[in-house]
Amino acid sequence: MARQGKLVLPEPEDAVEFAAIVVDAPAPEPQTIKAATRAEIIVGPVTIRLEEGASAAKIAAIARALAAAT
Template sequence: MERSTEFLSDIDMVVGPRGHRRWPDAVKAQIVAETLVEGATVGAVARRYDMRANHLSEWRRMAREGKLVLPAVTEEPKFAALVVRDDVETTPDPEPRSPLDLIFGAVTVRLDAGTSAARIAEIARALNASS
């Protein structure tokens, strides 16, 4: 069975006098990028371009080492499905936290556990200023 490589002429690949092909870096990068698509294999992509898989693996190594710049990914991001279940047990609310005591000399200020840090700082400054 003879393979047709006519489509390769559209990608600026140069065939030398002895049949050796020279691939521009942009074409190499595009072919390597095709191997990174989910579900693609090096072997399948190599067959599509009528080349050996080990040759394509070498280009992949070059890309990992930064010697071949891959094109930007143009695929839209994919999201996982959200599953909402009603049959899951929920944890009970935690027990109420104990109050917070600020002690400054003979003065004790008891604050609710939900008091904001900013409010606690204001009270501490006021206690410090009064001394």
């Protein structure tokens, strides 16, 4: 029976009683995924890594150039 956040056990029947204790291993830390700050364009075996914070216009221009070349 629980009362005000405390565990209240019944009176022991004998002078000595044992209680089983189950200890769980701590949960593993969730893996963190690093947010990409640099855009990459991959076409076949070629990977183009743009500078950090590249504009959408620059990325679009490179994508158009690649599309025209293939």
